Amino acid sequence: MELENFISINDLKKEDIDFFLKKADEMLKLLDSKEPLDICRGKILATLFFEPSTRTRLSFESAMHRLGGSVVGFADANTSSVKKGESLADTIKTVESYSDIIVMRSPFEGASMLATKYCSIPIINAGDGGHEHPTQTILDLYTIKKKKNTLSNLTIGLCGDLKFGRTVHSLAKALSAFNNNKIVCIAPNELKFPNGIKGKIEEKGTKIIQTQNLEEVIDKLDVLYVTRIQKERFLSEKEYLRLKGVYVVDNKMLQKAKKDLIVMHPLPRVDEINPEVDSDPRCIYFKQAFYGIPVRMALLSFMLKCQS
Amino acid sequence: MPILKNNMEEKKVRNIINGTVIDHIKPNCAMKVLSILKDIDQECLIVCINTDSKKYGRKDVIKIENKFLQENEYNELALISPEATISMIKDGKITSKEKVKTPTHIKGIGKCKNPRCITNCQDIETEFDVENGDKIILRCVYCESTNEYKN
Numbered sequence A: 001m002e003l004e005n006f007i008s009i010n011d012l013k014k015e016d017i018d019f020f021l022k023k024a025d026e027m028l029k030l031l032d033s034k035e036p037l038d039i040c041r042g043k044i045l046a047t048l049f050f051e052p053s054t055r056t057r058l059s060f061e062s063a064m065h066r067l068g069g070s071v072v073g074f075a076d077a078n079t080s081s082v083k084k085g086e087s088l089a090d091t092i093k094t095v096e097s098y099s100d101i102i103v104m105r106s107p108f109e110g111a112s113m114l115a116t117k118y119c120s121i122p123i124i125n126a127g128d129g130g131h132e133h134p135t136q137t138i139l140d141l142y143t144i145k146k147k148k149n150t151l152s153n154l155t156i157g158l159c160g161d162l163k164f165g166r167t168v169h170s171l172a173k174a175l176s177a178f179n180n181n182k183i184v185c186i187a188p189n190e191l192k193f194p195n196g197i198k199g200k201i202e203e204k205g206t207k208i209i210q211t212q213n214l215e216e217v218i219d220k221l222d223v224l225y226v227t228r229i230q231k232e233r234f235l236s237e238k239e240y241l242r243l244k245g246v247y248v249v250d251n252k253m254l255q256k257a258k259k260d261l262i263v264m265h266p267l268p269r270v271d272e273i274n275p276e277v278d279s280d281p282r283c284i285y286f287k288q289a290f291y292g293i294p295v296r297m298a299l300l301s302f303m304l305k306c307q308s
Numbered sequence B: 001m002p003i004l005k006n007n008m009e010e011k012k013v014r015n016i017i018n019g020t021v022i023d024h025i026k027p028n029c030a031m032k033v034l035s036i037l038k039d040i041d042q043e044c045l046i047v048c049i050n051t052d053s054k055k056y057g058r059k060d061v062i063k064i065e066n067k068f069l070q071e072n073e074y075n076e077l078a079l080i081s082p083e084a085t086i087s088m089i090k091d092g093k094i095t096s097k098e099k100v101k102t103p104t105h106i107k108g109i110g111k112c113k114n115p116r117c118i119t120n121c122q123d124i125e126t127e128f129d130v131e132n133g134d135k136i137i138l139r140c141v142y143c144e145s146t147n148e149y150k151n
């Protein structure tokens, strides 16, 4: 397979996803061995974060360091020349001569796709507005696979902001490539899963059920993927305050759930998961965040054509 | 008979011997059409706005002398005026006449309605994939948001 750039989860076929999940497992074994690695020695990763995202950036940087490579970049567009009005094209054309691969995040949708037009080295999209964040999807799939041993025959609950939450859109799309999954969308009416994406997923034979009530469905779920309701998506403060506390996963809620449920969250959380459940073995969001490392190691080394 | 009809129309605006005639353009849309045609700023153009049309009541006509538009140059016009026809004139005769077809991809026309789209904050050409169903849907190549096309 070829993966010149990784901009959208649609860039990968089901076999490609399987390939990266296997590769991530190899990376995990190497990490477990605690031996220093030199798979990407001599290679430089540039992290261009036109919008701050500490977690994602640190995860990529850590992955590159683990691979024995090095990292340059900026974490905040305010301190870079972008603020001075430099065009994206100029930034990219400059940075490509400083590095071997670029990871970028932008508040603007389609920014990474545009960057590929000016760039001769690989680009990975680490989030472009509300559009795509494909490496998050791979690590979500990897987490499910690790815990459930399969990506098929699962009932997956997506809960929270399903309208603007890009991670749930990409995850649902990716899950629909696997057999016999059922997706339960749990959201208030105002933040319902978009019909356009719903249609595309159903076309592939994946069943989608919509509800507003988490309590009613939690006992059916194998996976519960919770997302944050983001303040910046709302026009009025009042509307945000009304919706933000709609779903809370706490001990009481988890009492009704299956013993082998897994609770996931892309983090950061606000109050949709009560910290009292953090010690419940079903809550695996911190493990999920850690899995970002082997997954990104797999992607970086593959796209840099470095052999492990 | 189309040749005769065409000849009668030709009287209003002079005939061209060689070139392209864009006929049956929606009335008052000729300027819009000109704005999306590429590489015509050096050409001799004859533009007729709001002339009589038997079929539609009124119409616009554009003639471009000594230039033969290619399909990829004129199909974008279908988005402005789906009934428009394109005729090639060689040595004073119509050698071909075709209705414009909706293109599957357009570049440099229209604006993406998504305010967070990169095309609205960098100085670049927009690009859309065109889905032609009951409604014409333009899917932005960059942000993938769908824009319903309205004339």
Ligand SMILES: [Zn+2]
Binding pocket: A110, B112, B113, B114, B117, B118, B119, B140, B141, B142, B143, B144, B145
């Ligand atoms: Zn767009």
